[in-house]
Amino acid sequence: MKRFTSKLFTLLASSTLLLSPLSQAKQTELTLMLDWFVNPNHGPIVIAQERGLFEAQGLKVNIQEPADPSVPAKLVAANKIDLAVSYQPTLTIDVAAGLPLIRSGTLISTPLNTLMVIDNGKINSVADLKGKKVGIAIAGNEEATIGTMLRFSGLKFSDVEIINVGWALSSSVASGKVDAIWGGLRNFETNQLALEGFKAKAFFPEEHGVPAYDELVFVANANSYDAEALKRFNSAIELATQYIVNHPEQAWKEFVAYNPDTLDNELNRRAWEDTLTRFALRPAAVDRQRYDNYAQFMFENKIINSVPNSAKYLPTF
Numbered sequence: 340m341k342r343f344t345s346k347l348f349t350l351l352a353s354s355t356l357l358l359s360p361l362s363q364a365k366q367t368e369l370t371l372m373l374d375w376f377v378n379p380n381h382g383p384i385v386i387a388q389e390r391g392l393f394e395a396q397g398l399k400v401n402i403q404e405p406a407d408p409s410v411p412a413k414l415v416a417a418n419k420i421d422l423a424v425s426y427q428p429t430l431t432i433d434v435a436a437g438l439p440l441i442r443s444g445t446l447i448s449t450p451l452n453t454l455m456v457i458d459n460g461k462i463n464s465v466a467d468l469k470g471k472k473v474g475i476a477i478a479g480n481e482e483a484t485i486g487t488m489l490r491f492s493g494l495k496f497s498d499v500e501i502i503n504v505g506w507a508l509s510s511s512v513a514s515g516k517v518d519a520i521w522g523g524l525r526n527f528e529t530n531q532l533a534l535e536g537f538k539a540k541a542f543f544p545e546e547h548g549v550p551a552y553d554e555l556v557f558v559a560n561a562n563s564y565d566a567e568a569l570k571r572f573n574s575a576i577e578l579a580t581q582y583i584v585n586h587p588e589q590a591w592k593e594f595v596a597y598n599p600d601t602l603d604n605e606l607n608r609r610a611w612e613d614t615l616t617r618f619a620l621r622p623a624a625v626d627r628q629r630y631d632n633y634a635q636f637m638f639e640n641k642i643i644n645s646v647p648n649s650a651k652y653l654p655t656f
Contacts, residue, residue, distance in 0.1 A: 366399040367568045371557075372411040374424040376404050377598060379526070379611040380447060380555060381424070383618055385597045386590055387579035396571035412558050416440055421560075422572070427553040428480075428642075431634050434652045435643035439561040441652045442630075444573045445619035446555040450545055454488055455523035457512055457532070458540035462519065465492035465542050474504035474517035483640035484549055485521050491548035513537050526613035530606055550632045554617070561652065570656040573623040580618045587615055625653050 373381055384402065387393050393400045403420070405411050411423035412430070416438040424446060425433075433440050454473070456462040462471070465488055475481050486496035499519075504511040508520040509531045523529070525541050532539045545551040559569060583590040591611050595603040627649045634646045 366394070366397055367565065367571075368399045368401065369422055369568060369572065370401045370403060370420040371422040372403045372405055372414060372420050372424070374405070374411060374426070374555065375408055377402075377602065379594070379607055379614045380451075382583055382590070382594055382611065382614065383446065383576045383579040383622075384424075385594050386583055387575040389593050389597055390579065390582065392575040392578050393572070396575045398568065398571055398575065400572070412438070412440060415558055415560050418560055418563060421565075422569075423558050424555055425558045427556055427630065427633065428637065430556060430558055430652070431630070431637055431647065432643055433558075434647040435634075435637075435645055440558045441561045441564060441654055442556045442625065443559040443564065443569045443654075443656070444557040444576060444622040445553045445625070446557060446576070446622065447614070447617045448553050448619040449617050450543070450549075450552055451524040451526060451554045451617065452484075452521070453523050453525050453528075453541035453543055454485065454519055454521050454547075455508075455512065455528060455539050455541045456519045458538040462540070465489060465547055466494060468519055469494055469498045471518035472500045472502050472516075474502050474508060474511045474520045476504065476506055476508055476522045480640075480642050481521055483637070483642055484544055487549050487636075487640070488542065488544055488547040509535070526610045526617065527606070530609040530613065533609070534606060550636045551629065552633045553619070553629075557622075566654070566656055570623070573656060576622045577620070580620060580622070583618065584615060584620070587612070623656050625655065627653055 371384070377385065388400060388402060412425045412433055414420045415423045422443065430440060430442055454465065462468060468489070473485060481501060482496050489496055489498060502517055504517060508523050509528050511517045512520045513532060513535060529539045529541060594611065630649045630653060634643070634649070637643045638646045
């Protein structure tokens with residue numbers, strides 16, 4: 340009976356897509372550049388593509404992976420592409436610097452970054468990091484984030500030694516080269532360490548004085564965005580997210596089918612499960628106060644020179 344019901348559901352869904360007036364009309368083409376190579380963080384995008392949800396909304400979405408992760412938002416600002424996956428903190432920095440960008444939707448609505456250590460009983464709180472080495476991947480704003488977490492726990496930024504370990508975050512903390520890492524993602528590095536035989540302990544910035552923020556957002560050009568197309572794009576992402584949450588196992592199979600050679604592995608499987616609760620259930624919804632709070636935090640920590648007007652870069656659709 341379950342198998343019959345599942346097949347019936349699939350047939351009805353396919354019929355709905357075929358009969359959709361939007362899918363029959365001339366499609367609007369959008370180029371979307373990801374922030375990184377395809378991974379479980381991009382689940383709703385892949386599922387929307389694989390299940391024809393973009394097409395049902397009258398969209399043809401060309402998904403691209405960046406050769407350089409630092410350029411997608413800049414390409415949007417230069418009108419070279421239509422959409423990019425970026426980060427709320429990065430968007431705030433870009434807008435404060437004068438780039439013509441807007442947030443058009445949210446992909447992952449919670450922070451993923453952590454301050455991570457090996458759970459071996461030696462470091463049980465952020466306060467235990469006094470006199471320890473903290474590894475980072477990219478130097479820049481660590482004093483604001485790590486510094487805030489340390490102050491929240493009664494320490495000063497000068498109480499730790501910051502070491503740039505590049506992208507070798509997991510191996511650096513596992514080998515003991517550093518005592519902690521900043522930038523280890525709670526859905527990836529935790530699982531990567533576990534697969535290598537290490538149990539990780541993560542300290543979450545939003546629980547240690549850093550305002551909460553959206554980890555991944557979609558950005559569009561402030562001067563040339565197509566509001567109607569973005570509204571339909573968000574609708575497709577929302578439907579894809581609903582499907583993932585309701586059918587995580589089936590959605591996983593459809594996700595890895597996008598590129599089995601790179602996606603179908605144990606790390607991605609574990610990351611998929613840990614990311615399910617992080618996807619934005621309402622991609623179009625936005626909390627301006629939350630963005631203002633984080634922008635104020637960045638201003639107070641001298642990451643940006645002025646607080647951008649959220650009304651200008653957070654339109655509603």
